[in-house]
Amino acid sequence: MMHFKVIFKTVSVLILILDIFLLLCAGVGAYYEEWAAVRSFLLSIAISGCISFGILFVFRHEKQKTLSTRDGLITVTLSWLVASTVAAFPYIFDGGMLTVTDAFFETMSGFSTTGATILTDIEKMPGSLLLWRSLTHWLGGMGIVVLGVAILPLLGIGGMQLMQAEAPGPSVDKITPRIAETAKYLWYVYVGFTALETFLLVCGGMTFFDALNHSFSTLATGGFSTKNLSVGHYDSAYIDGVITLFMVIAGMNFTLHFRLMSGNFKGIFRNTELKAYLLVFFAASAVIAFSLHGKIYGSVWESIRYASFQAASILSTTGFATTDYEYWTYLGQVTLLVLMFVGGCSGSTAGGIKVVRIATLLKQGFNEMKFLVHPRGVFILKISGYPVRKNIVYAISGFFFLYVCTLLVVTSALAASDIDLLTSFTAALATVGNIGPGFGNVGPAENYAFLPDHVKWILSFAMMAGRLELYTVFVLFTPMFWKK
Amino acid sequence: MMHFKVIFKTVSVLILILDIFLLLCAGVGAYYEEWAAVRSFLLSIAISGCISFGILFVFRHEKQKTLSTRDGLITVTLSWLVASTVAAFPYIFDGGMLTVTDAFFETMSGFSTTGATILTDIEKMPGSLLLWRSLTHWLGGMGIVVLGVAILPLLGIGGMQLMQAEAPGPSVDKITPRIAETAKYLWYVYVGFTALETFLLVCGGMTFFDALNHSFSTLATGGFSTKNLSVGHYDSAYIDGVITLFMVIAGMNFTLHFRLMSGNFKGIFRNTELKAYLLVFFAASAVIAFSLHGKIYGSVWESIRYASFQAASILSTTGFATTDYEYWTYLGQVTLLVLMFVGGCSGSTAGGIKVVRIATLLKQGFNEMKFLVHPRGVFILKISGYPVRKNIVYAISGFFFLYVCTLLVVTSALAASDIDLLTSFTAALATVGNIGPGFGNVGPAENYAFLPDHVKWILSFAMMAGRLELYTVFVLFTPMFWKK
């Protein structure tokens, strides 16, 4: 039996939280005297607020029950769906600025921290709406890091099952037994990094507004910018450097940041995922810089600057751009393509397959070879010094296969709408992996506006499914899930 | 300890078998009065024959020992390497017709049944060399079906370990306990189908020479043609139909053909792989035909003819072409791209990931979802009605990951030589999957001649590794393999 009433109550609370942030944006709109936007924000709050309070009132006698895994799974997907719907209101009510399809695509892209945009002229948008756009990233990113670990259990939804749901595999590290407290600390880390990046960007000459928006976007590994040319607009080595650093940070497991701050260095140096992540980042940056030097950029320094920025941007699945990498060498491009598959660390805001999964599968691959030579040997797979249970390796293998299948299905759906192979495939990769830009017609200098409406819905679904680790969403489509 | 002397003896016997076929081609060359080719064949036989007899003589006192798995693994890879080297002699000795690189690429492409060619004008080649070219397919295909199951054990090399080596996973079906006898029957099936196809093609108006060559190529799912336009040269619906049928047959598990002929129908209808294979073939043909009708081909009949031919050609990893599918709709193209991943059945001459692996991983994916909803449930994975052991699913997952990694590494290697992404990726897919044609500059109307030499060596390696199920070759590069 599923507890739909309690699920609805949970989602209603979520909407009310969103409404607080909408109100904030309305205030900013009033400050900038963007009255159409303010009207739109207030209308959105009024409608969504009424519905939420209505649901909470009607089900006020429903008590918190021990919810099942299934309830948890539904709640997670429903939260992303409903949040994206409510968050789309301001875009739609503001004099029909965007169509319903475009608005939903943009907010799903925001909450899933994908950063794929349908806006063709970003700088024309009212500031308060741009802030809201960056906030969908920031809230979505926080949702991914914190929600699954802490907030939802507080609302009365089973904790561990949800952690499983949001992250099948060995990703969530039980850093303290008190989940609520953990969540609070992760919050602090997230907010702290955002504040620090904002400060550093303002020091580099950015306006406070731009700095805040870009920090929201960076920490969420989102990729929405307030400028048409993305970070390339500022053409500043200092700003590139700051954002590179924070993109790399945002792609790391946030429980590690928390540990670092509480002085626990021991666990960090033996963390397989972190070591692999940094190795991939530096190796990819080096390969790209080497490949571009003398061909695209004259100086070594410039090659390193652009290479490391783009490697960090794609590996962390942020998707910011300082240049159109489609004009790079093919080696530079293919390195980015490989990074698109990898993605960031588990427990971060990054998308992609995740470094820990790749590392586990590589180790498993070596074990298979050992097994071939020594058929009677017993080989233990260790991650961060701990043996990994076979069931988890199993789940990861399954995830990897499902990931590739999803990519091929989404690619086919796009090709069926007469979109060329490279664009279709990388659009699939960029949305399922929550990256944002791909290659071809969805490259870093292009956007997703040209796609037919039904493709935008398919990609919205892909972004959500990718963000929620596929299984969480796909399981809802099995008849078995709905059986009593 | 490895038994190199016995390994060398085995490979020498293999070379002597090749020499018999070279002699046959020399005879054909004499019949066609292609004296340069005849001289080249005889020289190849003389050199390789002397070396082989030399090795056999020197090690004549070496007795058959119980060989280890490692010996088996080395023998398999070494056989393909040495055979491709020896088979390249006639191309090189014939007045320097091909460079060493091109000749090796062409023979590795032959023995691995890939069918990627560096010949820009096939029809200019002497007939006896074209026959030799088709024979490398046919012998390589037979090698894949029979060698692992039967011939090598006859030569004194451990049977079951090799079967493991050549086909990790649930592919080899122990159809009779007497392996030698099984091999003989598989031989009959292989030769029988070749003869039947040759007969049917001659009935369709092909010359006996062309019919024989195309039959060699079809049964091996190779793809070498004697015509520049491949099967499209004949522009005959009848010939297209016959070849479509035999490509589908060649992509099936040969033990099933054997069973069918011995009247055992029961096992066939419950064979998961066969059912999935036929389903994929018909579904893909339907999707492509639907997509092409009215856009590329006027009539339904024509759409079905070209769609089913190309679907069979790519799914069975043969790689024949009746048209340049790069001018098809993107949906048609992407369907072929997906088929390139899938490949044919285990125990056939086809390459690719193989249908049984995809089926197992899909079932495993569903089991994972069941497990998410019922964490305490026990779910058994069945293929063809039998439960599959976890270790095998493990090995298959590992294989899939390794396959994708290999594709990305080969793609990167090509991109590093300044080859565009689509060409790089599909060249990787077409060689690792032993298909032949890809997209972009290695499409069905193009060839591999334009690639730089070092890329040809990389792709030769990719063809061999793909043909030998990756693990077999990769394990030789681990230090652990060479440890005492």
Ligand SMILES: [K+]
């Ligand atoms: K992103």
Ligand SMILES: [K+]
């Ligand atoms: K082939």
